[in-house]
Amino acid sequence: MADKLKVALALALIAAGVVGFYLLSEQALVLRVLSVLAGVAAGVAVAWQSEPGRRFVAFARESITETKKVVWPSRKETVQTTGLVFAFVVVMAVFLWVTDKSLEWVLYDLILGWK
Structure with missing residues (x-):
């Protein structure tokens, strides 16, 4: 429940930052953007303290670790694969x-006889 x-x-804080952007319509744009950024920062800080927030951070860290394990294709392989895709598209x-x-x-010609 907590x-x-x-x-x-957290969602309310983010919404408050967006509402602040519109309420400060007479102010400088920098102040309006800072309002949104402050709302997002406060929302993230509160969300980080919840269990779903901690799980999300752990998931993000594991995702970064897995991304580092990926063997990315070389430029030559990328160009060759792209060329094959284009050739296949033309053939199709x-x-x-x-x-x-x-x-x-x-x-039209054989069955219906429309010429």
Whole structure:
């Protein structure tokens, strides 16, 4: 129950920052943006203290660790793969065009006799 209240308070703080942005419409833009940033910072700080917030931080850290384990393709591999994708798209486009024109010819010329 306490965690739900913390999350609700965090959302309320973020909303208060956004509302402050509009309430301070006569003020300088810097002050309005700082209002939003302060609301978001306060909301994040409160959310961080809840159990879902701690789980999210742990998940984010594990995600960063897993991302570092990924073997990213080299530039050459990326260019080759992109070239294959483009070639496949062109071949499929030609195939679908030929299929469409063939069916059009069969339907309109042979079956219906529209010329």
